[in-house]
Amino acid sequence: MDHSTESPFPQPLIDAFRARPDAPAFEYRSRPVARGEVLELIARCAHALRAEGLGPGRPVTLATGVTPEAFALRIAAHLLGCRVTGLPPGLTAHQLAHVLTDAAAVLVTDESTEGLQLPPAAEKMTRLRLGPDLLKPGSETIAPDGLTALGRPDDIALINLTSGSTGRPKGCAQTYRSLTRNWAWQPARWTARTADLAAGYSRYLLFGTLTSAVIFEHLGLSLLGGGTAVIPAPPLEFPRVFEEHRITACLLTVPRLHHILDALRTEPVDTSSLRALLVAGSPLAPHRLAEAVDRLGAAVHHAYGQTETGMLTLLTPGELAALPREELLTRTTVGRPLDTVELSVRDPEGRPQAAGETGEIWARTESAMTGYWQDEEQTREVLRDGWVRTRDLGRLDEDGLLRLTGRSRDVIIVNAVLHYAGAIEQCLAGHPDVDQAYVAGAPDERTGEAAYAFVVPVAGRTPDLAALRARVAAELGEASVPAAVTVVREAPLTPGGKPDKRALLAAFLAGGEEREED
Template sequence: MNISQLLLNSAQARPNHPVIVFKEQRISYQELATKVKQKAVGFRQYGIQNNYHVGLMMGNKPEYIVTYFALLSVGAIVVPINPTFKENEITHILNDSEAVALIVDEIGLTEVQKAEKGFSSVNMIFSLQDAAPYVSWHDVSGDAEDYFIEQKNKDDYAQIIYTSGTTGKPKGALITHGNLEWMTQTSVNMLELSSEDRVLVVLPLFHAYAKLQGLLNSVITGSTIYLEERFIPNIILDRIAKEEITIFLGVPTMYTMFVNLPQINELDFSQLRVAGCGGASLPVEILEKVNKAMGVDIGEGYGQTESTVMISCFPPNSERVHGSVGYPLPGIELKVIDPNGKEVPAGEVGEIIFKGPNAMKGYYKKKQETRETIKDGWIYTGDLGKQDERGLLYIVDRKKDMIIRGGYNVYPREVEEVLYGHPDVVECAVVGESDPTFGEEIAAYVVVKQEKTPDDIITYCKEKLAHYKVPRKIYFMEELPKTTTGKILKTPLKNR
């Protein structure tokens, strides 16, 4: 089934029920379905065909949702891109994915204009903001009567979601229509979602977590999405209470900011029944503060892009065990193994591997990385964890050298490559430092040729990296610690 059929089904079942509330707009399921049909016909008229790869680079707005379902309807494979990405980041993803078209809004337009000269496969750009010679998004429209949905099998690709690998270079995970359908249906059943739910989505829709748990889960059940452009803690907290939100999806940073707001103890959150948390582990003290102030247990889970978002979680009415990320989802096989591939006893630490209908099919155009990650049908997560006698999963550490800042994954190697591009940087090493607000903050240890200030380095990085990848702490050193063979040692830096 083409995953966009979910929207058509709900539009037929509850045409007048609101699907999107955004600022002053209230859009019904029937209205959204009509917009999607018109846009899909328009895209076909502009030459977007079945299996074309199309970059989608927008912030949270109804136009994103219309475009997403329209592209899926015509059979295109969607390549989501963070709209705050810089020129080199945009170019890499579009070229690596062999995208033939790009849809961009006003947030990323300037960087796209700078990056365009480096595009190797993109031959058409649609802009939400008028920007000749790009095609105006608003001109892409046809007669809804001419609409038809491209039929898809469960193994046909729906998305290429880019996630950084151990080298720091983003890799495109191939996610199928079957992956999305199974994960959506499974998580809806686990969370007991219904058409009466009101789901607040402030996490960016280009994120796999927000797209599935916020968008697809809502659409399949016919519930209402309260869509927000950006996270302003006091405004979002007020909105949860005022709109009687029943489902909120966040990352640890958001909850940390919530519990530090005085109004959290004055608002009524009695309608909130599911508070999801992804991206990183949440400190126990924050969990307890949220539970006390908002009257809801945060539902921590575990997953990755390669798992179509989720591997394990706590069902809403189950007993929470702090420090655990719950039970593997029904239908997923999970093991914890030693370096020899042997399953370890309960309580012992090893690498987490899994298999199931949520598993990606591989990395686009990266056979070697695919072979290293998928072995005999099992996906090797690169994460270290353990299971107790009840089957509860605990994440112990990241095997991959990754920093999680405010729910965003940042790979040191990518930041280091940018730093090495600075004419005065001789050596550098990037590590994560514990931070009470963001979980981890990015710290760069730098050896320079001539005197520089931290602001010099930060300003340079801001021109090359998305905001969440920019190191906020710069330490200048005479030399970096190294092994006898000259390899930089990061452990002493992390322990400083």
């Protein structure tokens, strides 16, 4: 692809804000914040950071909330060419000790992180407060028309931390070159498909954390498409927040979608403003996707991606509408690859599979990470000749749609035989009395490991546990039947909003979960 028309990240955003300084960039707790005002914030933050000696290649760590000021700080650090690490909420003291090891870094906090308990190693870091130190009234600043991106293409621009579900978060390192070529942040790369999606982001609901790779990616799509990021006062009440703020676009985890659909069964809420309701983050059962289409119509999009790669696939409302009803209810899909993405399904030896065959999904995109920060072993494992091994299982059908079937590492070894948790979960979730299904493994003295299943029933129904076990035996074989099937009211969530199977299993093994079990 010809990259001659591409401006280095984040210059396209600066140029877009200069072109329309009076247009709102944010609506923060009902107050419009103009793009020109955000440029002023960026300029003041850039001047203050530069006064601390920050510039190309220098590290800065951000522990800030979701505000226009926090966004301006992030963009200012990138303009200077810094190596930016964002601290997501919910990190444990152990995880912070693993992450905050660079004493040369400047740590910036704000009022939302006042109670952050820092490990001893972080005490040597230079610490700044976003308000008092970086945005002093009357302080010197850089003229907004002098804001120019200084990032060097091969320098690390961003370290996105993974969820830490394995105990220690991994840092996905992206260069300034990869951010420049990101599908959302580089309008020069937008195709008609991307522009159509951006058109629905005129009022993008922004919540959670700016450290999320997917949230930040779609924030860029909204702002560069001329939209406004809406940040309501907490707490957010879903789905009423859509009606109250006339939201047109929102990113949702699967558990949050479940909550919204359950509420819409009894609550009359006007969701007609929605144009792009994008669901991602974990598998979505086919019957729930069908219900979302029935209740929310042409706003529903389904997507798939990773912190390591950014968004990879998208299922649009038009593609959903074209699926036969029977297929929509029985075979879930996360759509087709983005125009900037190439996917390949491989066998365990890395050989490409034919269409329709299941294997590990490999992805190639110019905006992928360059590796895991300070972890060469994991980097060699995941990056192969320009491809990223997603460690997810699936297949690319003849129609070009990607269908996920589980995680290659989410396996349970029973009597020396591998059983994929995702396959068992999909089998259980296909029962008409089951709304959600989760499977996890635990050590077992007799079989090495044992599989434990947890099902959330459809409202008003009581699953027959014997029938669920029989269903798994019929579809996957007797050896795949879980050692126990437990009915739970809901699944706990990780800090990132995904179902927490570890917590379900721990509660079960401790005997502290209210449940019905076979």
